[in-house]
Amino acid sequence: MLSIGLLGCGRIGKVHAQSIAQLEGARVAAVADAFEEPARMLAAQTGAKLMTPLALIEDASVDAIVIGTPTDTHYDLIHAATASGKAIFCEKPVDMSADRIRDCIDAVRSAGIPFLTAFNRRFDPNFANVQSRIAAGEIGEVEIVTIQSRDPEPPPLDYIKSSGGLFRDMMIHDLDMARFLLGEEPVSVYAVGAALVDPEIGQSGDVDTAAVTLTTARGRICQITNSRRASYGYDQRIEIHGAKGMLRAENMLENTVEIATASGFTKAPAQHFFLERYQAAYRAEMAHFIDCVTRGRQPSPNIVDGLRAQILADAATHSRETGQVISVA
Amino acid sequence: MLSIGLLGCGRIGKVHAQSIAQLEGARVAAVADAFEEPARMLAAQTGAKLMTPLALIEDASVDAIVIGTPTDTHYDLIHAATASGKAIFCEKPVDMSADRIRDCIDAVRSAGIPFLTAFNRRFDPNFANVQSRIAAGEIGEVEIVTIQSRDPEPPPLDYIKSSGGLFRDMMIHDLDMARFLLGEEPVSVYAVGAALVDPEIGQSGDVDTAAVTLTTARGRICQITNSRRASYGYDQRIEIHGAKGMLRAENMLENTVEIATASGFTKAPAQHFFLERYQAAYRAEMAHFIDCVTRGRQPSPNIVDGLRAQILADAATHSRETGQVISVA
Amino acid sequence: MLSIGLLGCGRIGKVHAQSIAQLEGARVAAVADAFEEPARMLAAQTGAKLMTPLALIEDASVDAIVIGTPTDTHYDLIHAATASGKAIFCEKPVDMSADRIRDCIDAVRSAGIPFLTAFNRRFDPNFANVQSRIAAGEIGEVEIVTIQSRDPEPPPLDYIKSSGGLFRDMMIHDLDMARFLLGEEPVSVYAVGAALVDPEIGQSGDVDTAAVTLTTARGRICQITNSRRASYGYDQRIEIHGAKGMLRAENMLENTVEIATASGFTKAPAQHFFLERYQAAYRAEMAHFIDCVTRGRQPSPNIVDGLRAQILADAATHSRETGQVISVA
Amino acid sequence: MLSIGLLGCGRIGKVHAQSIAQLEGARVAAVADAFEEPARMLAAQTGAKLMTPLALIEDASVDAIVIGTPTDTHYDLIHAATASGKAIFCEKPVDMSADRIRDCIDAVRSAGIPFLTAFNRRFDPNFANVQSRIAAGEIGEVEIVTIQSRDPEPPPLDYIKSSGGLFRDMMIHDLDMARFLLGEEPVSVYAVGAALVDPEIGQSGDVDTAAVTLTTARGRICQITNSRRASYGYDQRIEIHGAKGMLRAENMLENTVEIATASGFTKAPAQHFFLERYQAAYRAEMAHFIDCVTRGRQPSPNIVDGLRAQILADAATHSRETGQVISVA
Structure with missing residues (x-):
């Protein structure tokens, strides 16, 4: 125990x-x-x-x-x-x-x-399933990774001001997910962004809408988009195009109910935010930690994964500020 | 030519x-x-x-x-x-x-x-695909067939009065579809129905909402539901449960667009009615007829199929009127 | 406490x-x-x-x-x-x-x-959502209820022999669901069934594949299909057609992942069986019981709901054995 | 006439x-x-x-x-x-x-x-529906546009050598679509790409896998991915995230049939290539041209749209070759 x-x-x-x-x-x-x-x-x-x-x-x-x-x-x-x-x-x-x-x-x-860096999304049953099937070769060599991540609404301005900026605070999860899925390290980072949701976020020096392109040594590509706003709930999707096919994980909706009327066929919004969406992920993450510590193994993602995601977030921040492509080779 | x-x-x-x-x-x-x-x-x-x-x-x-x-x-x-x-x-x-x-x-x-009875739905690319995959054994022996068929709105009352009733006018398509999919002839027919859409339809002696259960000698089951009303467009679905799995054909929607808002994820309504929905079916049906006549072959469905569907429609009408299960063995 | x-x-x-x-x-x-x-x-x-x-x-x-x-x-x-x-x-x-x-x-x-009859499915978040939206009038008056319920595989033959038969053991859940959704009591019951999955089930006097049609005084219709076999997981779906539209609850799949290859687009199977599928329902059911007892209220479904479902299951059993339509008015 | x-x-x-x-x-x-x-x-x-x-x-x-x-x-x-x-x-x-x-x-x-530049995709009923709903304000101000476009297989190498390269030959459609959906002109272009499908394409100086990021003066973002290979058919999807919601158009599949087995739920592949996928678009495009000429109006997209897409394709080509972000203000 x-x-x-x-x-x-x-x-x-x-x-x-x-x-x-x-x-x-x-x-x-x-x-x-x-x-x-x-x-x-x-x-x-x-x-x-x-x-x-x-x-x-x-x-x-x-x-x-x-x-x-x-x-x-x-x-x-x-x-x-x-x-x-x-x-x-x-x-x-x-x-x-x-x-x-x-x-x-x-x-x-x-x-x-043992040290676990708590990138909880790696333990989401959907994303973990995608990653293990890539590893099993179901879609061949990875070619293009697309990650969409949007919060339902922006955090308080005070939070944003001390957050390190969108790339370090929010996109860092997606940058880690990119590493998890690409199968090799990114070597270049290009980021764009703007304050389209709330001008005050822009005035504080941050963005609330952003996109990043990563490339790897073999030419694999990852595109990430982030927004601090999504009326339809917490938008968390990944899609991987490989030599033999495509794998994608859709949003988890509030329920499976669909209504059909003259307006068409309507399903429920996405689960509202991370506490609902990643409930199973948090439990699996803790189970992995307990299992590793008990068996004397090193967890994954470890502290080096924490460093690498931070380096990518720094590079993205720098790229967005300068308009330049940043090498992280 | x-x-x-x-x-x-x-x-x-x-x-x-x-x-x-x-x-x-x-x-x-x-x-x-x-x-x-x-x-x-x-x-x-x-x-x-x-x-x-x-x-x-x-x-x-x-x-x-x-x-x-x-x-x-x-x-x-x-x-x-x-x-x-x-x-x-x-x-x-x-x-x-x-x-x-x-x-x-x-x-x-x-x-x-050569004589073709124009049950156009057999030529719908979706339903034809389902039937050919059943025939190819993809879901094993057929066990349960479920057919949903709803018109977007009732026809004029005058039309209904001379139509022979819902089972002969509307459900006859589904009864033919049941024969197409069940793989053997129905031996019993049980029908229920009511005028829930328009009381005047009821006063004219007909129903606008109905359901039928068919059984075959081997114990296969088919359930059919009909309605003269569907706010979301022409509802035309089939589903077949077999020993090894299930095959279903969903509605064809007006387009592939989906909007996501706080209300959820909304797709377009179903194509409005038979002229849109069965456009490809009408063409395939005529192509089959031309091909058969040109090659001197007998088309399918032929005139005997026309008779058998009519016998089932008569039996369903009789069952609904008497409340009894009708044998058509 | x-x-x-x-x-x-x-x-x-x-x-x-x-x-x-x-x-x-x-x-x-x-x-x-x-x-x-x-x-x-x-x-x-x-x-x-x-x-x-x-x-x-x-x-x-x-x-x-x-x-x-x-x-x-x-x-x-x-x-x-x-x-x-x-x-x-x-x-x-x-x-x-x-x-x-x-x-x-x-x-x-x-x-x-206080007495709660544990029809757990009423507490499934998807089905409960459907029922509350019917009650709120979102699809107008109910016209047709369709319930599909299939177990992944049959229970042991010994269990079946002492189970009271499929209608009392398995379909009773769907009969209760029909009452939950129809908005008025069934007055007639017609059941068909056969042993298509395992002939030994038939030799024991039971069926493994069945369908029931219920009608109410106002002419509302419910169709239920059951099977003791479904290769794709626990199949639990409901669909309600009303005057203004249609509500349906789809299966809960094992995850949200989809793979696309030359074979097409493949999603995960349905959650395997009731322990996974109704985990949230069991919790909500117990929460309702605790809440009712604590506040001195009568839970729903109560013991009379238990009786009514049993009467319908008895009628369905009798109908299947005699081939007759049974009145339960 | x-x-x-x-x-x-x-x-x-x-x-x-x-x-x-x-x-x-x-x-x-x-x-x-x-x-x-x-x-x-x-x-x-x-x-x-x-x-x-x-x-x-x-x-x-x-x-x-x-x-x-x-x-x-x-x-x-x-x-x-x-x-x-x-x-x-x-x-x-x-x-x-x-x-x-x-x-x-x-x-x-x-x-x-009158001059029409035949960017057929603007006339696709799905994409045209998306654009008209953006124009009608259904999702508020556009923030992020995501375009996925993949051919089922690469064209012959000889074709590629004289094609002007992927950005001018293939992505030009997506660059025009970006202009159609963004609501303002792109001001910066960043492109990456590699020959992941066929090394001979790389040896010829071209790429077969590519991604582009566009930004506009107001900070709107567009991300495009292209591949010369997709096992599951012609992949043609767009998604637009706006202030009030999201609109997306999914692929058109070969049919609406779904099979469920122990492997899960499988739908048909996407329609194979542009002749099937854009059949309705080609007809609507010609109808627009005939209508404009008959009424003496200027069609849209016109020859200036042809120029602007070409400028973006040139910029993307240049960006990919130099690794630099290209201004097209």
């Missing part, structure tokens, strides 16, 4: 606590948060000890920690956890600075601990 | 003239109609001779005739055409009376002429 | 225990089963007391019981539970005999306790 | 002859081709006069000409036709050189004749 300590008891912390409760082989042993109230509530619900972050990390009865705190705290928590020899499940992004992630990689390698 | 004489220049006559124009190997040589105006127009468009029905039937330069006149004229025209040795393409139903159809069968057999 | 006692710790008992664990406001307080091993295991997992059935029913700390034992034990357990004043959640069918269900109704009414 | 002269009696010439035959208000009056045999056959089929190209253009009885000859002949034929005052329907591309197209524009403007 793996004893897990949860750092961060906000929305995503609760999601992970719920996943752990549904899985065998692990339990939430301790929780910590900068704010006392949510931590106290989660402790009550899970029966876990309420602790301070550092005490939790150093507690000998805790086997692994889940870092779901604000991004700027990750660096110190990772270093503390590696010093303490704990396995780490870390929310993305590992850090806003690629250099600081490289520091973390050194610490993780020295400590020899 | 087959010379075809068209008897009946109304809506369906024009459809057949158009099909012939698009096909190689045949031409409209002569046209006739009880009303002069539509006949004159169709003659002008096709370059055909304008004749009286009997003169047309007896004209030595005419190889085959298409009967698209009112049902109560079919009997005499068929007898005249068989006497004249012409191949016959006859709109359904052959006649409202099964006994009179039996008379026609005798005449057709004696004359040894 | 509602204390629930679970009678029956087999497959369905575990499903209910899992649902309760995921819901707030209730806990599994006690478990009982004729076999000690599964009961002991479920007690360990839930932290519940292990008891004998009658002790559990009489235990003052238990507020409500869930009956998930074999059908022939329901009658006695219901009487014991009503005598003890416990709210009852009872698996379908309440009993194989309509008369004995009437006895149970008397007991439940005298005791004035 | 408009008298049309057909220049070019190859595959596309026959398509246009067939369209004209199905439309009222026009007829094929004369045909010409560098090769005598196909011209003689088309003359026989249509009853048109067989002429030399220049005689046809100068024939006083010809009102309008359709240019379906090889691209390098367009320039001279356009100049001859404008000199003769004939309305022109010209296959794309108008010419491989933007400068030469500018010459043609001058000639067309001086002559004041």
Whole structure:
């Protein structure tokens, strides 16, 4: 039975606590948060000890920690956890600075601990199915990857201002998905974007509508589009064209009901946002982490995957700002 | 080059003239109609001779005739055409009376002429594809056939009063389709129905909403539902469940466009009615007739198929009126 | 916090225990089963007391019981539970005999306790959505209901022999669904069926392929088809045609992935069977029960719904055996 | 009755002859081709006069000409036709050189004749429906356009070598579609591409797999992907994301049939190639031309649209060769 300590008891912390409760082989042993109230509530619900972050990390009865705190705290928590020899499940992004992630990689390698970068979408049953079928050769060599990702509505402006920008905050998931599906590393990044949803987002220096083109050494192509707005729900689709055929994963709708009237045939909107859409993914992600730690294996995606996605997000940001194609070879 | 004489220049006559124009190997040589105006127009468009029905039937330069006149004229025209040795393409139903159809069968057999009963739906590319795949064994032995057929709106009450009733006028297509797909003859018929669309239809002794269950000797089942109303267009679907799987043909929509909004994902309505929906079927049906006559083969469905569908329609009418299960073994 | 006692710790008992664990406001307080091993295991997992059935029913700390034992034990357990004043959640069918269900109704009414007949499909988010939209008038007055229900494969022959037959064992769910959707009671029942999947099922006196037609006083029609076999997964679809349009709920597939090759566009099979397909329904059903008991309300479907479905299943069985249309007015 | 002269009696010439035959208000009056045999056959089929190209253009009885000859002949034929005052329907591309197209524009403007550049896809009922609904504001301001276009297989290498390259030969359709849907002119073009289908295509200096990103002054984005290979048929899809929702047009499949087996649910492949897929588009395109000429209106897309698409194709070619983003403001 793996004893897990949860750092961060906000929305995503609760999601992970719920996943752990549904899985065998692990339990939430301790929780910590900068704010006392949510931590106290989660402790009550899970029966876990309420602790301070550092005490939790150093507690000998805790086997692994889940870092779901604000991004700027990750660096110190990772270093503390590696010093303490704990396995780490870390929310993305590992850090806003690629250099600081490289520091973390050194610490993780020295400590020899399992580290999972929580790109939850890799564990979505639909996307995971697509990836495993590509790997099994069902569509031959990958030629073109198309990723569509749109949030139902923009986050608060304050959030956006401290988010690192759309490419680092939102598209980073799609950049990781591109790496997951392309089968080789991108070597060039070209990004365009504009503030078409909310001019204030533009005034803050960010965009809310964007597209990226990646190429790989063999000439494979990935096109990604992002928008901070989609009236029809959380739009999360991937499509891969290969030498022998095409694989695609459509949106998950709220239900399977269709109404037919003089207006035509209408199905339900897409599931509203990530908590519904990726519920199964969060559970599978945690199951993978628990399984790896229990068996002493390295999870995937690991901390290097966290670095590579960050490098692509930095390149996309730079490309959008300069209008240039950026080499990431 | 087959010379075809068209008897009946109304809506369906024009459809057949158009099909012939698009096909190689045949031409409209002569046209006739009880009303002069539509006949004159169709003659002008096709370059055909304008004749009286009997003169047309007896004209030595005419190889085959298409009967698209009112049902109560079919009997005499068929007898005249068989006497004249012409191949016959006859709109359904052959006649409202099964006994009179039996008379026609005798005449057709004696004359040894090709005779096609125009159950156009057998030639729909979707339904024909389903039938040929059943025949090829793709879903194993047929177990359950489900047919849904709904008109976009009821015909005029006057039409209904002289139509022979829903089972003989509308469901006869589905009863023929059932025979086409079941792979053996129905032995029992049970029908229910009501006037849910228009009470005046009920007062005239007919129904506008109906369902039929057929069984075969081996225990195969067919369920058919009909309605004289469908807000979303002409509803024409079949589904066959077999030992190894299921085959179904969905509606043809007006286009492939889908809009996504907060209401969900909306596709176009179904194609409005039979002229659009079965355009390709009408052409394939005429091509089959021309091909059979040219090669001296018997078309399918033939006049016996016309009789069998009529017997099932009579049985369904009787079942609905009496509440009893009718044996047609 | 509602204390629930679970009678029956087999497959369905575990499903209910899992649902309760995921819901707030209730806990599994006690478990009982004729076999000690599964009961002991479920007690360990839930932290519940292990008891004998009658002790559990009489235990003052238990507020409500869930009956998930074999059908022939329901009658006695219901009487014991009503005598003890416990709210009852009872698996379908309440009993194989309509008369004995009437006895149970008397007991439940005298005791004035909440009683839920566990027709889980009413709580499926897709079917519940359809029913609520019919009730809201989205498609006008209901005219035709079509229900397709197919299991992936037949149960063991021993199970079938003691099951009461397909209509009582399997189609009873669809008969309840018909009542749920038709908006008025069926007045006539016509059933056909055959053993097309396995001749041994036929030799045992049962069928594995069946169809039923129901009519209501106003002339509404329901057609149901059942099969004990479906290569493509658990086939669970409903479709309702009304005056203003059509509502349908499609199957839930294993995932949203589609592959395109020279063979065409292929989506995943349907979710395999009821445990996957109705997972959300089981949870919603239990939530409804807990909510009703906590608020002192009568759940729906109640024990009278259990009786009416059984009467329809009996009528269908009788119709299939006699070839007659059965009146249930 | 408009008298049309057909220049070019190859595959596309026959398509246009067939369209004209199905439309009222026009007829094929004369045909010409560098090769005598196909011209003689088309003359026989249509009853048109067989002429030399220049005689046809100068024939006083010809009102309008359709240019379906090889691209390098367009320039001279356009100049001859404008000199003769004939309305022109010209296959794309108008010419491989933007400068030469500018010459043609001058000639067309001086002559004041109607000129249609035959971007047939604008007339596809699905794409035309999407465009008219964007224009009607159904999805608000356009934000992102995604176009997928894949041929079933590559053309012969000889064809490719003289085609001007993928961007000018194949993607030019998509670049025109982008202009049709974006609602404002592209200002930047970025293209990537590789020879993933056939290395010989790469050795000839061309690509067979490509992607383009366009941006407009307001920041709207268009992403296009092209491949010379698609096992599942001719892949022709568009999707437009706007402020209020999303519109997309899916592929047209060979039929509506679906089979369900243990492998899942399989629909037919996409219609094989452009002759099937754009049959309705070719007819609507010709109807538009006939209507415009008859009413003395300028068709759309006109010769300037032909130039603008060519400029984008040139820019894409240049971008792919240099790896740079190209401004076309």
